[in-house]
Amino acid sequence: MTPTPSLAQGHPQLSWTRYLGFSTDAKVIGIQYIVLAFFFFLIGGFLAMIIRGELLTPPADLVDRTVYNGLYTMHGTIMLFLFIFPVLNGLNNLLIPTMIGAPDMAFPRLNTAAFWLVPVFGSLLIASFFVPGGPAYSGWWSYPPVSIQNPLGNLISGQSLWLLAVALSGVSSIMGAINFVTTILRMRAPGMTLFRMPVFCWTALAAQSLQLIGLPALTGGAVMLLFDLTVGTSFYRPEGGGDPVLYQHFFWFYSHPAVYVIILPVFGIFSELFPVYSRKPLFGYVYVCLASFIIVGLGLIVWVHHMFPSGVTMWMRNLFMFTTMLIAVPTGVKVFAWLGTLWRGKIQLTTPMLFCLGGLINFVFAGITGVMLATVPIDIHVSNTYFVVGHFHYVIYGAAVMGIFAAIYHWFPKFTGRMPYEGLGKLHFVLTFIGANLNFLPMHPLGLMGMPRRVSSYDPEFAFWNVLASLGAFLLGVSIIPFLLNMISSWARGPKATHNPWNAIGLEWLLPSPPPVENFEEHVPTVISRPYGYGTGLPLVEHQDEIERQLTLQEASA
Amino acid sequence: MTTTINPELTAEHGEGHGAHANHNLTGFIIFLCSESVIFLAFFSGYAILKLSALNWLPPGVDGLEWRTPLINTAVLVSSSGTIVLAEHFKGKEKLWLFRGFWLLTMAMGSYFLYGQAVEWSGLQFGFTSGTFGGTFYLLTGFHGLHVATGIFLMGLMLVKSFLPGNYVGGEQGVQATSLFWHFVDVIWIVLFLLIYVWQG
């Protein structure tokens, strides 16, 4: 049993220029997604800095009010459709095939097309800053009647470009979802039954199912909005018999599930990383897997909690209050599973682990404010205030973005072949954790005091908390510097990574770092046990020792 | 810099590599499920707007004529049968019979579209005539777009059937097109019930 040199030397050194063109390789596309997403993260973050700069003082003194409306609209839209979704799809591209032992995605060319739509609709959205009348200004949710106003009467307005961009984003996401679901269902390694599949793949499957069910509803609603805006139909115009609340239903039927599209993969990341860095099997693996799909089911029947003050009937309020609270149950199951995993584990406070722990703390806090918001009497009081803004930033920045950073640090060695620097990573964590809490915690008292969201000037009594929030925001702005430094310098000349620097269990760690183009090619190992066998000594695949011995030999000879 | 595991270790599990297998049909079925949600959204929008309307029909319009559309419906629905026959003959390798019934299906689909165009041109109301006009044209137009797509796909498959050696293993396109056609039919039945039958 000697390594086969002819195969081992078969791969020429790949040029970095492959990241600039139309590649069909999931690992290239994954990195393209992530890099592009962070480009938009910087743009969206820059807008946030202007917003928080404006809110540093009570009067509207930094930007014009209409500009301000455009700023928060574009901030939200860019962060969701051009940062979070693309960065998660990047992780899906890198992790799904390697975790299940597939050589690539099921439809590589569809994958390429889905990716390249992102720069297309991204440019459209950015271009809307330069059209007469400026970008869309009706908030990321684009509620009519504000969104069907077209004061300049141009066909090409900020709002119509916004709609076009969101529609293309939907097309891209559907293409991606078809690919991910097919790949997970049809291309798993021999022996990898569903209940031997890593939780990240379970959560990806759950999240992508939500995309497939929810997104078309938003698309349908958006098409009707586009017709109202451009050709004068009256689907949402009360004066023509239409109903603006109908749009809200379409929007939230997708956009509530969309928050689970974001958080489910992050649950997956937590479930992957906690076992690695506490050296224990994931507590309650089967329940964690199943909880993802219970969340999918319930997540589809809670959307009206965003519309409690929008003229919905009492029975709807009660029903959706109930379902929303129910969803805390499967979510709680997961939180308990993570705590059970950490309990008495050999905790290693590496950068990815720190980000996971910080993310978990923030998530629990956001879950509590979420259940508060689900309670109709509380929601009527704080809906449309900064309390809501605080709640969802805790989830999206505090938990999801932190989880994404954890994933990036954890799998960076695998896909670049280089180790990231721990010192810079920890600095990044400290700045992010303090920055996020300083930024978003003050929003809760502000909301309870009654400060509305989406305003550029406010009563001086709100000044104290706003100054704190702005300081936190600037800290978050700074926090990105060590991250970028770390990524660029360690990729260029970080220490070389072995195939399994964290001593993790999983098919992806039985590949060289970086993996060859087709991963295991024809030689996919047979999975013989559940994932996360930390501390049990059970092998994951047949001939595991031999595979690892060969990888180590090759690393020694390189 | 990269490496491959010794084939002897894993060679006995050749069935594990999926990328070169064909998953097009799985992907297509997932796509159709997702696509049906757009129609579901339009259908529920239609029902909600209709139920809450004070004056559903625009002034001067008193309902839709349903007899000719019923004939169109009959033609479209029976084309689901002819496409099944076409597939059946392809299975028996009777390529010319396949082509015949395939073409017949295309013709029936085109007849349906033609009938709809005639109906549209005779109507008293337009796309912007309130929510009734809006939803009517939105639903029938969006469905019509799918019919046209179906006919186009069938045309492609027909051309493909003349390429030598085709349809030995490449019949997934035919299967997918036929699924799509059944999908378009089922959607139409719901649509017909909603728009033409439920007029009260």
Ligand code: HEM
């Ligand atoms: C225990 C779980 C959760 C509960 C019970 C919950 C509940 C709620 C409720 C009731 C609202 C509506 C507040 C209002 O507009 O008046 C809301 C808003 C929001 N939530 Fe959550 N939530 C939960 C988790 C999440 C997660 C995981 C995310 C994202 C990853 C999220 C993102 C959002 C966003 C973005 C909004 C506001 C959207 C907007 O108005 O612009 N939530 N949440």
Ligand SMILES: [Cu+2]
């Ligand atoms: Cu929600």
